Amino acid sequence: MDERLKLVFIGAVAGVGGGTAAVFLNKALEIGREILLPYRGSWYSFIFPAIGAFLSTVFLIYIVKDVGGHGVPEVIYSVTKRGGLIRLRSSFSRIISCALTISSGGSAGPESPVVISGASVASNIACHFRLKDRQRIILVGGGAAAAIAAIFNAPVAGMAFSLEAIIGEWTSTNLIVIAVSAAVGAEVCRIFQGNQIPFKGGTFTISNADLLACIGLSFFTCLSAILLMKLLRFIRSLSNRIVSSPCIRAALGGLIVGVIGIFIPEVLGEGYHFVREIIHGKSKYGLLLAGLITLGKTLATCLTIGTGGIGGLFAPCLVIGSFLGLFYQKLLLFIAPSFSWAGESYFALLGMAGVLSSVLQAPMTGIFLITEITGGYQVLISVVLVSVISVCLSRIFEPFSVYHQELIARGEFLRPRTDRYILSELNILELIDQNCQKIRSDMRLREFVEIVKKTKSDFFAVIDPKDGHYIGLVHLDDIRSYLFDPNLYDTILVEELIDPNIPTVSLDHELLEVMEIFDYSHNSVLPVVHDGKFFGLISKSKILDHYRKELMVEEEI
Amino acid sequence: MEQLTIKEVSELLDLPEITIMRWIKQGKIPFQMREGRYVFDKKQLINWANLHNIPLKEERKKVEEKDISLYEAIKKGGVFFDLEGGSVEEVLRNALNLLDLDVDKEELLEKLLQREELCSTGIGEGVALPHPRQPVKDIEPMIGVFFLKNEVDYHALDGKKVFVLFLILCPSTRLHLKLLSKLSFILRKKDFLSFLRKCKSKEGLLEKIKDLEAHIE
Numbered sequence: 116m117d118e119r120l121k122l123v124f125i126g127a128v129a130g131v132g133g134g135t136a137a138v139f140l141n142k143a144l145e146i147g148r149e150i151l152l153p154y155r156g157s158w159y160s161f162i163f164p165a166i167g168a169f170l171s172t173v174f175l176i177y178i179v180k181d182v183g184g185h186g187v188p189e190v191i192y193s194v195t196k197r198g199g200l201i202r203l204r205s206s207f208s209r210i211i212s213c214a215l216t217i218s219s220g221g222s223a224g225p226e227s228p229v230v231i232s233g234a235s236v237a238s239n240i241a242c243h244f245r246l247k248d249r250q251r252i253i254l255v256g257g258g259a260a261a262a263i264a265a266i267f268n269a270p271v272a273g274m275a276f277s278l279e280a281i282i283g284e285w286t287s288t289n290l291i292v293i294a295v296s297a298a299v300g301a302e303v304c305r306i307f308q309g310n311q312i313p314f315k316g317g318t319f320t321i322s323n324a325d326l327l328a329c330i331g332l333s334f335f336t337c338l339s340a341i342l343l344m345k346l347l348r349f350i351r352s353l354s355n356r357i358v359s360s361p362c363i364r365a366a367l368g369g370l371i372v373g374v375i376g377i378f379i380p381e382v383l384g385e386g387y388h389f390v391r392e393i394i395h396g397k398s399k400y401g402l403l404l405a406g407l408i409t410l411g412k413t414l415a416t417c418l419t420i421g422t423g424g425i426g427g428l429f430a431p432c433l434v435i436g437s438f439l440g441l442f443y444q445k446l447l448l449f450i451a452p453s454f455s456w457a458g459e460s461y462f463a464l465l466g467m468a469g470v471l472s473s474v475l476q477a478p479m480t481g482i483f484l485i486t487e488i489t490g491g492y493q494v495l496i497s498v499v500l501v502s503v504i505s506v507c508l509s510r511i512f513e514p515f516s517v518y519h520q521e522l523i524a525r526g527e528f529l530r531p532r533t534d535r536y537i538l539s540e541l542n543i544l545e546l547i548d549q550n551c552q553k554i555r556s557d558m559r560l561r562e563f564v565e566i567v568k569k570t571k572s573d574f575f576a577v578i579d580p581k582d583g584h585y586i587g588l589v590h591l592d593d594i595r596s597y598l599f600d601p602n603l604y605d606t607i608l609v610e611e612l613i614d615p616n617i618p619t620v621s622l623d624h625e626l627l628e629v630m631e632i633f634d635y636s637h638n639s640v641l642p643v644v645h646d647g648k649f650f651g652l653i654s655k656s657k658i659l660d661h662y663r664k665e666l667m668v669e670e671e672i
Numbered sequence: 673m674e675q676l677t678i679k680e681v682s683e684l685l686d687l688p689e690i691t692i693m694r695w696i697k698q699g700k701i702p703f704q705m706r707e708g709r710y711v712f713d714k715k716q717l718i719n720w721a722n723l724h725n726i727p728l729k730e731e732r733k734k735v736e737e738k739d740i741s742l743y744e745a746i747k748k749g750g751v752f753f754d755l756e757g758g759s760v761e762e763v764l765r766n767a768l769n770l771l772d773l774d775v776d777k778e779e780l781l782e783k784l785l786q787r788e789e790l791c792s793t794g795i796g797e798g799v800a801l802p803h804p805r806q807p808v809k810d811i812e813p814m815i816g817v818f819f820l821k822n823e824v825d826y827h828a829l830d831g832k833k834v835f836v837l838f839l840i841l842c843p844s845t846r847l848h849l850k851l852l853s854k855l856s857f858i859l860r861k862k863d864f865l866s867f868l869r870k871c872k873s874k875e876g877l878l879e880k881i882k883d884l885e886a887h888i889e
Contacts, residue, residue, distance in 0.1 A: 198698065247699025545691045664687065667724045668700045 122250055122292050126257045129240050130296035132206075133233030133261025134303025140210045140225050140232075141266075141308070144385070147218025160220075161373035164383070167219020168369030168424045171212035172362045175425060179208040186231035186427065188521040190259060191281055195529040195536065198248030199238050199255040206235035212425035220383040222372055222415035223426020226266055230427070233262030233300070234281075253292050256282040260293045261300025263429075268304060269487035272480055273297040279477035280518060283530050319493050325457040329465060329497045332443050333504035336469025339439050340509050343413050343432070343474060344517055350421030361423050368422025372415045381408045382415035385426075386434035390467070393437045394460045394489075400438075402445035409438040428517055432471040440466025464494055465501045472502040473509040476516035537665050538626040546626075546658055547643055547651035554589075554609055555580045560597060561604035563612075567591065574640055576649045577613055584647035587613030619644040620653065629653065674714040681712050685721065686729045740813050740847065742854045743882045749814035749839070751874040754821040760788055764802060767818045767839055775811060780804060784839075794828025797865050801855065803840040803848065813842045815851065817877065836868055858884045 154160055175181055181202070186209055193201050209228035216223055237258025241251035256277040264273030274297040278285050282293075350368075358364040376383040392398045400408065416431040440463035447456050464485050472481030481502045486495055515523055522528035529536045553576045554563060566575075573591045578584065589612045597603050597612070618636050620629050622645040632641060633655060643650040681701075682689045695701040696710055702720050703710050721728055752770050757763035764784050768777045783804035787793065794800040816839040823833035838855060842848035858864050864884065871877050 248697060249699040540694075542690070542694075545688050545694075661687070661691070664685070664726055667726050668695065670724055 118250075119288065119291070121244075122246075122253065122288075123295050125240060125244055125246070126254060126292035126296045127299045129233075129237035129254050129258045130261040130264075130299025131303055132236030132240060133229075133258045133296065134265040134300035136206065136210065136232035136236060137229045137262050137265035137300070137304055138307045140214065140229050143210060143214035144218055144225060147214050148384075151218060161377050162370065164216075164220040164222075164369035164373040164376065164419070165366045166369070167215045167217075168221055168419065168422070169362050169366035171215035171221075171425045172365040172423055174215065175208055175212045176361060179204050181205055181208040186227035187259075187280065187518045190231050190234045190255065191283075191518060192522060192527055193234075193238070194252050194255055194281060195283075195531070196527060196539070199241065199251035201231070201235040201238040201255065203235060203239050206232045206239070209425055213427075216369075216419065216424045216426045217385050219369070220373060220376060221369055221419040221424050221426060222382050222384070222386070222412065222431055223419045223424055224385050224428060224430025224432075225426070226263060226429035227427025228425065229262040229266055230259045230281075233258035233260075233265075237261075237296070252282070253289055254296075256289065257293045257296030260297040261303075264297040264301040265304035267484060267488050268301055269484055270294075270297040270301040272484035272487050273300060275479040275483045276475075276477060279480055280475055280516060284532070319457055319461050321457050321461065321493070321497065322455075324454065325461070326497060326500065328443075328447060328456070328462075329500045330504060332440065332462060332465055333469055333501045333508070335439055335443055336436065336466055336501060336505045337473055337508040339409065339413065339435060340432075340470050340473030340505065341512050343417065343428075343435065343470075344513050344520070346413060346417040347421050347517065348520070350417045354422045365423040368418045368424060372418050375411055375415050375418075379408055379411040381438075382412045385430040386412070387430065390434055390437045390463070393441055393463045396458055396460050398441060398459065400441060400445075402442065402449055405438050405442035405445055409435055409442055412438065428474060429471070432474050433467045436467035436470035437463040438466075439470065440464065461494065461497070464489060465497055468498045469501040469505040473505045473513075474517050476506060476510065476513075476519070478502040478506045532666075532669055535627060537662060537669070538630060540665060541626050541658075541661055543620065543622055543624060543626065543629065543643060543653060546653050546661055548654060548657055549651040551576055551642075551652045553578045553649065556586050556608070556610040558609040559605055560607040560609070560612075563609050564598055564604065567598065574642075574652060575609075576642060576652075577609055578649060582647070585619070585642065585644045585649040586610065587615065588617045588642050590614050590617075617642065621645045622650065626658075630658075675706075676712040676714050676717065678710055678712075681717065684717070684728055685726060739850065742815070742851060742858075742885050743878060745813055745815040745840075745851055746817055746881055747878060748812060749816035749841070751817045751819075751877050753819045753872070755818045755837075756821055758822065758824065760824065760826055761785060763818070763820060763824055763837065764788075764839075767802075767816060767837060770818070771814075771816050771839070771841075773811065773841075775808060780808065780841075783808075788827075792827040792829065794826035794832075794834050795856070795859065796828055796830040796832065797859075798823070798828075798832050798835045799838070799859055799865070799868070800826050800828065800834045800836070801838045801840060801852065803842075803852075807844050807848060808841050809843060811841060811843055813847050813851065815840050815855070819871070854885065854888060857888060 151163065181204055193199055209231050213225055213228035217225060234255045237254045238251060241254040259281050260273040260277035263276045264270040274294050277293050278289060282289055354364050354368065358367060381389050412431060412435050420426060420428065441459050443466065444456060444459045444462040468481040468485040472478045482498050485498045486492060519528055529539060550572060551574055552566065552570050552572055554566065556577050556579055575589045577586045577589060579586050589609065593614055594612045597607060617638055618632055619642050620632060622643065640652050640654045643653050678689050678692050682692050692701065696703055702716050703712050718728065749771065755763055755766055757766050765781055768781055784802050787803060787805045793802050818837040818839065820835050823835050826834035828834060840848060840851055842851065867880060
């Protein structure tokens with residue numbers, strides 16, 4: 116069967132996996148909510164988020180022994196560095212952890228855990244069909260797209276999310292498979308939960324003044340996104356410094372969130388309930404309260420996720436965005452009360468798109484998500500306007516998305532077809548030139564000259580005759596003057612000709628580090644020595660040769 | 673269908689086998705599985721390489737250049753006596769006319785004279801080793817030996833007039849240097865020089881050269 120066609124079929128299977136993961140999490144959240152509902156009003160309910168966060172981290176770290184994090188960065192890392200391999204246990208570990216966190220009141224979203232579940236299912240399906248790395252990466256993207264598509268019943272948004280945030284490049288092969296996965300994922304969810312448009316709004320009457328007002332809103336969404344990202348980073352590093360145990364840290368974060376929840380109950384949970392209220396125009400919040408909730412939700416989200424709670428940023432971004440939009444609309448009414456502004460649902464939707472696009476640095480995801488979840492294209496122009504302006508502005512202060520920041524901090528961020536990516540693909544073993552003559556360190560110059568006459572190489576590795584270990588490198592250029600002085604032939608030992616300024620590299624070095632050594636040492640050739648043993652030479656010219664070929668096969672035809 | 677193994681592909685693409693293995697794993701190179709082993713369809717692989725502009729290492733068409741001995745080279749070029757001519761240009765032109773060559777002789781003469789202008793090839797003791805500035809393409813390596821009728825002022829380093837020419841023509845620098853090095857070696861011997869002064873027969877010279885050459889290595 117044609118490779119591409121086969122990939123499309125397997126992509127559809129991966130879509131089923133991603134969609135099912137989303138359905139499972141939805142059910143788990145519902146069950147959790149029902150169990151806790153009778154106790155919600157009681158005086159001790161503020162402690163729930165702490166217990167939930169504690170249990171979820173204990174479950175993740177000690178019971179299933181999976182690495183922490185909210186999911187999406189792990190998927191991106193696996194796509195760029197591990198050929199899309201993701202452990203099978205990731206397919207359920209985060210769903211359970213996340214259900215514990217959110218249903219107990221932690222301020223986080225279910226999307227990231229579902230994304231890693233969908234991706235993990237897809238990755239394992241790819242392994243089952245013995246697909247190659249490249250194809251597995253596309254499938255992982257498909258699984259992630261299906262997950263987002265299923266949660267929001269928004270296939271195009273899922274596709275855009277996967278291409279923008281996870282795969283990082285839009286190519287024809289990627290697009291087809293991921294689109295199929297996303298469509299299948301959304302369909303699976305429709306079968307189980309019915310074809311609901313989550314936030315179906317009414318009709319909007321949008322005047323030119325409203326369009327202009329969008330530009331003002333995009334400043335607010337940009338600021339809000341920057342605040343969220345900076346605060347998240349701050350709380351993460353602060354909490355890491357204060358508390359070393361990850362479970363206690365998450366519990367403390369949850370406790371503070373619980374306390375905030377006493378005063379502002381809107382910050383608790385994933386918060387879609389409130390978004391729906393605003394979009395349907397049923398909210399009763401005033402200007403100040405809307406502003407306060409925006410800030411409170413931002414703080415609660417950073418506390419939940421920054422301290423290590425398991426959950427995503429997707430839903431909190433939408434909640435913050437909708438309250439911000441509401442706040443902005445009330446602000447417009449306050450400034451110009453006689454003007455007939457578009458309804459609060461209109462601005463809430465735009466606020467969601469702006470904040471989400473900026474935090475994820477993914478404008479297309481924001482645009483398509485809002486268009487799809489409102490079930491109409493009426494707001495398209497305004498959404499594009501807010502998303503694009505907000506992303507461009509926030510990029511000045513926060514150039515990378517919240518997912519990429521984590522990887523950059525760990526030095527593991529790679530994008531396809533970049534220098535770092537190609538260097539990370541190549542292995543030192545592939546570049547070693549073994550045609551380098553080895554000579555004994557106790558050899559006299561006279562013998563050495565005879566060897567020089569017969570060989571073509573410019574470099575000679577000097578080896579200790581006793582244990583065979585590498586001692587140093589002799590470069591012909593450096594010793595030319597001695598070679599033509601027969602008086603020295605019996606007085607100089609090869610050992611004395613070694614250039615001491617040539618650093619060595621080992622087989623464990625990443626090629627990126629090797630290039631740095633090349634750069635600072637100004638050598639064109641470096642010896643590869645591992646455990647004292649000489650393996651060969653690695654040269655800049657050979658690297659260039661390989662590097663080009665590596666780039667060439669990456670080209671999509 | 674012509675099948676290639678990993679080893680052959682690695683030679684064709686001039687890449688180590690581990691790179692080919694990695695490309696297989698990553699799905700970057702077209703391949704098939706046959707009885708649990710990776711094989712490559714040659715036609716498909718070449719198409720794929722051309723599509724990606726990946727250079728293929730040319731299959732070794734070039735036949736390795738054969739080494740030639742001094743004796744063989746002189747036998748090929750020939751030994752000639754009583755060459756006419758009163759100047760460098762005249763003797764060289766006459767010498768070329770005697771050689772069995774399928775090249776433009778005027779152009780070759782031009783190259784020989786250019787070389788003489790740079791620095792005389794008269795190495796002293798009445799001997800000159802004329803040769804063109806660049807190797808001559810598509811010829812067999814040869815040395816023509818010409819004994820002059822009248823000694824010619826060759827602007828030699830030691831000022832002595834030249835009585836014999838060893839005209840060296842080679843298709844490559846490597847062969848040229850090899851022959852030149854051997855020739856210089858035997859020309860340093862005093863008894864060979866005096867032998868040349870008295871030499872009257874082609875067979876005698878060839879015999880002598882064969883004998884001396886056997887002692888070089």
